[in-house]
């Protein structure tokens with residue numbers, strides 16, 4: 001049985017992602033109130049796994065989650081790319097024009113921004129979770145409230161669906177990382193022959209061409225850069241940390257490339273080596 005910590009409650013997208021990634025296996029999800037709470041739970045028991053959203057094709061990156069991962073000792077052991085579709089739902093019998101408030105996870109609200117702008121009667125109020133918002137509306141009988149969540153969550157909490165597919169663009173996908181304790185990652189993660197992606201983070205000195213030199217070396221070793229994300233370094237104005245995702249054919253070449261760039265970068269941390277998600281579900 002795999003125990004996976006998630007941010008959110010039953011029926012949220014992390015719940016769906018955990019079951020999809022470990023399809024065919026027995027999975028129990030452990031709900032947490034927030035991403036930091038999820039990291040606290042993970043650090044209390046090394047047998048637990050975690051799943052965490054890091055970017056969405058409409059709303060962009062979850063920068064806080066990049067930082068949480070960097071500050072932890074957890075390792076990335078896999079990734080999942082999943083289609084996200086939202087519904088607007090409310091207590092049975094309510095009309096959309098009479099609703100006054102909409103509740104959901106901030107990322108979900110961002111993904112439905114255009115739809116919500118067309119409904120100014122709905123005051124946008126962020127909650128910790130999509131399914132959690134639906135659950136709250138049902139439990140507290142919140143007349144006048146709507147939730148943005150997945151269709152499954154609306155059904156699970158007995159709400160009526162007022163509109164389907166309210167995301168701004170149908171090509172709405174979220175990328176999730178699968179996390180494990182550093183000591184167990186080797187056993188649970190993919191075998192060396194299946195590793196073709198890595199996530200690393202580093203800082204650079206403020207010198208001319210510093211980033212360009214790193215990219216040139218990576219290219220020389222046939223390492224493809226699939227994503228680069230910078231975040232501000234707190235306490236060092238206008239300095240940045242670089243989160244980089246790399247794909248490659250040979251793990252040996254990756255290690256050679258990392259050895260080659262090491263003298264040119266600072267605070268290097270390898271967040272994980274894993275198998276690239278080849279399909280988008």
Ligand SMILES: O=C(O)C(=O)C[C@]1(C(=O)O)C=C[C@@H](O)C=C1
Nearest residue numbers: 012013014053105107129130174
């Ligand atoms: O609220 C949920 O259902 C979640 O699982 C959170 C979350 C996120 O963190 O991005 C997951 C996927 C979607 O992008 C929307 C929300």
